[in-house]
Amino acid sequence: MNRNMTLAAVVAVGLVLCIAPGLFAQDSSDMCIECHRALDSEPLSRQVEQFEVDIHAAAGFGCVDCHGGDASIAGPGGMDPALGFLGAPGGEEIIAVCGRCHSDAEFMRQFNPSLRVDQEAEYWTSRHGQRLAAAGDTAVATCADCHAPHGIRPASDPKSTVYPPNVASTCGRCHDDSARMGTYDIPVDQNEKYARSVHHEALVEGGDISAPTCNDCHGNHGAAPPGISWVGNVCGQxxxxxxxxxxxxxHAQTFVEMGMPGCATCHSNHEILEAGDSLLGLGDGAVCAACHTEGDPGGSAAMAMRAGIDSLTVEIDEATAVLHEAEQAGMEVSAAQADMKDSNSALVMGRAAMHSFSPDAVTEALAPGREIAGASLEKGQSALQDLRVRRMGLIASVAIILVLILALVLKIRQIGSGPADSPGRA
Ligand code: HEC
Ligand code: HEC
Ligand code: HEC
Ligand code: HEC
Ligand code: HEC
Ligand code: HEC
Ligand code: HEC
Ligand code: HEC
Ligand code: HEC
Incomplete structure (x- = not known):
C-alpha cells in the first residue's frame, strides 16, 4: 500500500465509524457482547472476557468503537458492512482504527489530558511503519501486536504488555522467533543477549524501573535501528x-568515520555487562587491545589510566584496612572513615573520566581521592602509633608496680624473718 492508500484507509475507517450509530456509547444491552459471550467458539468469545479489564471498556467504549457495526441489533445483522462493520482489522487498518482517537488531541483531552497523541505519527517513522507503508509487510508490529487488543491496560499497569519488565517478551514474540524473522537480514538474539545484561538484571531482578528495556533505547513507537552517531545520545539519556x-x-569523531557504534563498540548493545577495571588497558579482557598496542599513543594512554586507577584502588584498600584495625582496637577514627567515602567517589569519577580518553583528565579526577586516602592512612597509622605508645606506657607502669610489689614482698619477708631467727625466743 502506498501513502495515498494509507490516507484513504484512514479516511474510510473514520467516515465509516463516524456514521456508526453506537459510536462512543456502551449500552448495558450491548448485543455484540451478549451474542459473542454466548458463542461456542473460544476464538470468537474470549474477547468479551478479556475486554472486561480493558481501559477502553472502563472509559465507556464498546466493540463498535473499533469494529463498527450496530450494537443494538440482536442478530448478526449488526455486523453488516453497510453499518460500518469492519470485521477483524489487519495491517494499516489497525493503525487507522487506533489512530482515529489517539491522534485526535481534542478528543483525547476529554478523557486523559496527559496522554501523548503522537503514537501514530511516530509509528510511521519506525522501521515497522516504514515497511508496512512501503512494502505492505504485515509481519511487522502494529499497535495490536504490542498492545494486545481487548485487554489493553494503562502503560503504568504492571500487567500491561508494555510495562517495562514485560516489554522484552512483547518485542521478543517476533524478534526471538527465527521462523518469523528468517526472511530479514537481522539477528534474532536481542532478547537472549539482553536477558544476560546488567540492565535486565537491574530492571527485572532489582526492580529498578530506571534501567532500560528495548523501548528506552529504540523508542516506543519510533522503533528504529539506532544511527551510528545516535548511540551516544541513547545511552547518554x-x-x-x-x-x-x-x-x-x-574517539567520538573517529568512531563515526570508522562506522563503529559509539558506546556499543566497547560495551556492546544488548549484552552490556558490569564494567570493571579489567576492561581498561592492554591486558586480558581489555577492550582497548582490540585497536591499540603498547607502542601507540592510545595504548600507552590506556596503560597510564589503568595504572592511576589501580594505584588509587590499592591506596583506598590500604587506608581502609588500617582504619579498620584502629577501630577494632577501640581508637576513635570515625571522621577519617567518613572521609574515605569521598575517596571512593573520586575513584568512580576517575572511571567515568576515562571516557575522555585523556590520562590527564583521569589523573585530575583521581587526585582528591589520593590526597584523602593518603591523609586517612596517616590518621589510621598515627592512631595505631598512639595505641602503641599507650601500651608501652601501660607496660612500663605495670612493670614498675610489679617491681614495687616485689620489693615490698622482700621487705616484708625480711621484717618477718628478723624476730623469728633471733635467739632466745621459742
Ligand atoms: C447474534 C450473534 C452475534 C452478534 C449480535 C454479533 N456477532 Fe460478531 N460474530 C458472530 C459470529 C457467529 C461470528 C463468526 C462468523 C462470522 O464471521 O460471521 C462473528 C464474527 C465477528 C468478528 C470476526 C470477523 C472476522 O472477520 O474474523 C468480529 C470482529 C465481530 N464478530 C464483532 C462483532 C461486533 C462489533 C458486533 C456488534 C456490532 C457483533 N460482532 C455482533 C456472532 C455475532
Ligand atoms: C480497542 C479496539 C478494539 C476493541 C474495543 C475491540 N476490538 Fe476486537 N479486535 C481489534 C483488533 C485490532 C483486532 C484484530 C487484530 C488482532 O486481534 O490482533 C480485533 C479482532 C477481533 C476478533 C477476531 C478474532 C481475533 O482475535 O483476531 C473478534 C472476534 C473481535 N475482535 C471481537 C471483539 C468483541 C466482541 C469486542 C467487544 C467485546 C471487541 N472485539 C472490541 C480491536 C478491538
Ligand atoms: C513496537 C511496539 C509498539 C507498537 C507497534 C505500538 N506501541 Fe504503543 N507503546 C509501546 C510501548 C513499549 C509503550 C510504553 C511506553 C512507556 O512506558 O512510556 C507504549 C505506550 C503507548 C501508549 C501510552 C502513552 C504513551 O505514548 O506512552 C499509548 C496510548 C499507545 N502506546 C498507543 C499506541 C498506538 C495507537 C499504536 C499504533 C499507532 C501503538 N501504540 C503502537 C509499544 C508499542
Ligand atoms: C474510540 C476511541 C479509541 C480507540 C478506537 C482506541 N482508543 Fe485507546 N484509548 C482511548 C482513550 C479515550 C483512552 C484513555 C482512557 C483513560 O485514560 O481513561 C485510551 C487509552 C489507551 C491506552 C492506555 C494509555 C495509558 O497508558 O494510560 C492504550 C495503550 C491504548 N489506548 C491503545 C489503543 C490501541 C492499541 C488501540 C487500537 C487497537 C486503541 N487504543 C483504540 C480511546 C481510543
Ligand atoms: C509482530 C512482530 C514484531 C514485534 C512485536 C516487534 N517487532 Fe520489531 N520488527 C519486526 C519486523 C518483521 C521487522 C523488520 C525487520 C527489518 O526490516 O529488518 C522489525 C524491525 C525492527 C527494528 C529495525 C531492525 C533493523 O535494523 O532493520 C527494530 C529496532 C525493532 N524492530 C525493534 C522492536 C522493538 C523495540 C519492539 C518492541 C517494543 C519490536 N520491535 C516489536 C517485527 C516485530
Ligand atoms: C541499552 C540500549 C538497548 C537496549 C536495552 C536494546 N537495544 Fe536493540 N540496539 C541497541 C543499539 C545501540 C543497536 C545498534 C547497534 C549497532 O548498530 O551495532 C541495537 C540494534 C537492534 C536491532 C537491529 C538488529 C541488531 O541486533 O543489530 C534490533 C532488532 C533490536 N536492537 C531490538 C531490540 C530488542 C527487541 C530489545 C529488547 C529485548 C532491544 N533491542 C534492547 C540498543 C539497545
Ligand atoms: C534508561 C536508562 C539507561 C539507558 C538508556 C542506558 N543505561 Fe546503562 N544502566 C542504567 C542503569 C539503571 C544501570 C544499573 C546501575 C548500576 O547497577 O550501577 C546501568 C548500568 C550500565 C553499565 C554497568 C555499570 C557498572 O557499574 O558496571 C554499563 C556499562 C552501562 N549501563 C552502559 C550503557 C550503554 C553503553 C548504554 C547505551 C547502549 C546504556 N547503558 C543505556 C540505565 C541506563
Ligand atoms: C573505547 C571503549 C569505550 C567506549 C567507547 C565507552 N566506554 Fe564505557 N567503559 C569503558 C571501560 C574500559 C570502562 C571501565 C573503566 C574502569 O572500571 O576502569 C568503562 C566503564 C563504563 C561504565 C561503568 C563506570 C563505573 O563507575 O564502573 C559505564 C556506565 C559506561 N562505561 C558507560 C559508557 C557510555 C554511556 C558510553 C558512551 C557514551 C561508553 N561507556 C563508551 C570503555 C568504553
Ligand atoms: C575500535 C577501535 C578502538 C578501540 C576499541 C579503542 N580505540 Fe582508542 N583510538 C582508536 C582510533 C582509530 C584512534 C584515533 C587515532 C587518531 O586519531 O590518530 C584512537 C585514539 C585514541 C587516543 C588518542 C591518542 C592520540 O593520538 O592522542 C587515546 C588516548 C585512546 N584512543 C585510548 C583508548 C583507550 C583507553 C581505549 C580502551 C578503553 C581505546 N582507545 C579503545 C581506536 C580505538
Missing amino acids: CHAVMADQYEQSR
Missing part, C-alpha cells in the same frame, strides 16, 4: 557524565 566525556574525545 541515563549515563550523562560518560556521554559528555565521550562526546569531547578523539
